[in-house]
Amino acid sequence: MVRPGGRSARVQEAVHTAVRELQEEVGRSELTVPLVATRAGVTPSTIYRRWGDLQELLSDVAVEHLRPDTPPPSHGHLSADLRGWAEQFIEEMSSPVGRTYIRDALLGHPDGDNAARCSAYAAEQIEVMLARAAKRGEDAPDVEAVLDRVVAPMMYRILFRPGDLTADYAHLLVRELLDGPTTR
Amino acid sequence: MVRPGGRSARVQEAVHTAVRELQEEVGRSELTVPLVATRAGVTPSTIYRRWGDLQELLSDVAVEHLRPDTPPPSHGHLSADLRGWAEQFIEEMSSPVGRTYIRDALLGHPDGDNAARCSAYAAEQIEVMLARAAKRGEDAPDVEAVLDRVVAPMMYRILFRPGDLTADYAHLLVRELLDGPTTR
DNA sequence: CAGCTTAAAGCAAAGTTCTTGCTTCACGAG
DNA sequence: CTCGTGAAGCAAGAACTTTGCTTTAAGCTG
Numbered sequence: 001m002v003r004p005g006g007r008s009a010r011v012q013e014a015v016h017t018a019v020r021e022l023q024e025e026v027g028r029s030e031l032t033v034p035l036v037a038t039r040a041g042v043t044p045s046t047i048y049r050r051w052g053d054l055q056e057l058l059s060d061v062a063v064e065h066l067r068p069d070t071p072p073p074s075h076g077h078l079s080a081d082l083r084g085w086a087e088q089f090i091e092e093m094s095s096p097v098g099r100t101y102i103r104d105a106l107l108g109h110p111d112g113d114n115a116a117r118c119s120a121y122a123a124e125q126i127e128v129m130l131a132r133a134a135k136r137g138e139d140a141p142d143v144e145a146v147l148d149r150v151v152a153p154m155m156y157r158i159l160f161r162p163g164d165l166t167a168d169y170a171h172l173l174v175r176e177l178l179d180g181p182t183t184r
Numbered sequence: 185m186v187r188p189g190g191r192s193a194r195v196q197e198a199v200h201t202a203v204r205e206l207q208e209e210v211g212r213s214e215l216t217v218p219l220v221a222t223r224a225g226v227t228p229s230t231i232y233r234r235w236g237d238l239q240e241l242l243s244d245v246a247v248e249h250l251r252p253d254t255p256p257p258s259h260g261h262l263s264a265d266l267r268g269w270a271e272q273f274i275e276e277m278s279s280p281v282g283r284t285y286i287r288d289a290l291l292g293h294p295d296g297d298n299a300a301r302c303s304a305y306a307a308e309q310i311e312v313m314l315a316r317a318a319k320r321g322e323d324a325p326d327v328e329a330v331l332d333r334v335v336a337p338m339m340y341r342i343l344f345r346p347g348d349l350t351a352d353y354a355h356l357l358v359r360e361l362l363d364g365p366t367t368r
Numbered sequence: 369c370a371g372c373t374t375a376a377a378g379c380a381a382a383g384t385t386c387t388t389g390c391t392t393c394a395c396g397a398g
Numbered sequence: 399c400t401c402g403t404g405a406a407g408c409a410a411g412a413a414c415t416t417t418g419c420t421t422t423a424a425g426c427t428g
Contacts, residue, residue: 007393007406011405044386045409046407103291106287149332153333159343160339217415233416
């Protein structure tokens with residue numbers, strides 16, 4: 001039974017907060033379940049029973065963190081919207097802390113939906129921008145194309161080629177998506 | 185000091201083998217350092233000192249596993265080569281065991297180069313195909329374009345949208361890369 | 369080839385984390 | 399108000415991890 005306002009919700013909140021705080025204070029490698037439990041004012045067994053292990057908990061916190069809190073800002077034109085969004089995406093995700101969040105999100109249980117939720121968040125944001133473009137009568141690609149041509153390449157570099165990532169690269173991807181191939 | 189033929193090498197070999205065997209026999213969730221150590225005939229402290237923890241060891245084994253052992257087969261034409269390679273990539277990587285290997289590879293120490301090595305392996309294979317195409321006088325994209333337009337989208341789906349992945353999708357990506365946008 | 373040097377492995381004890389059965393608590397329903 | 403139920407607390411035992419010291423063996427030197 002879901003008890004949104006009850007003790008369970010308070011515990012979840014306290015534990016998530018403890019993870020975020022301790023991650024800043026002591027760093028990832030020192031983070032342990034007993035440590036989080038103490039900070040959150042619960043017993044370790046509560047965490048083990050509810051999340052299973054530290055990875056699962058971190059994955060939960062990461063997905064929570066990656067959820068966008070505002071719609072992407074509008075710049076009056078699809079290319080500017082996408083450009084700005086991709087820029088911000090890189091800014092947030094390519095830092096060590098951003099990469100850690102993405103990795104954590106991926107580390108949850110393989111059959112869970114944590115990873116899928118990350119992609120869904122991106123898709124949501126993109127849909128908002130595409131809908132605005134359609135309303136303005138602009139020619140717009142579909143969500144899948146944006147995921148394949150812009151999000152996927154950025155994510156690939158974040159995960160597999162850290163370092164090879166700049167705002168210029170994001171701009172290039174958006175331009176190639178909207179205008180077709182360009183010389184690099 | 186590296187002692188390639190010595191005891192260190194034998195231990196590494198034994199431990200890697202133990203991991204691979206036990207992964208099949210008992211499954212990932214039952215895999216522990218002491219278990220691997222026993223099977224490999226070493227003490228747990230050897231593994232802890234050398235790899236740090238189970239994640240790092242699994243990451244090592246995964247990267248090893250992902251290393252291609254043969255050059256991509258030649259089909260006489262770039263589009264066929266890429267098509268075949270992408271098809272095989274999806275076949276190997278989209279299964280639960282393939283996804284596990286990729287996730288494990290990503291799970292190594294963030295500042296290590298395990299993830300980068302995965303990407304380098306793919307780049308190597310692609311370079312071989314592109315070089316063959318150039319030799320035949322075909323028009324060929326550069327490696328970056330193949331990584332961005334074919335590898336990255338496949339990897340994105342493997343990691344973030346498991347299920348949305350078929351050989352047809354791989355074909356589509358290759359076609360769009362070589363022939364420009366098509367209607368989906 | 370014998371002896372030396374040294375990186376890595378073995379061992380064992382101490383410390384920490386993880387699991388689990390049982391008890392207690394508190395929200396929500398009747 | 400009382401009851402039912404799912405979640406949290408507690409505590410003991412098991413398992414895993416860390417660490418200082420000892421031993422082994424690969425590679426170098428004479």
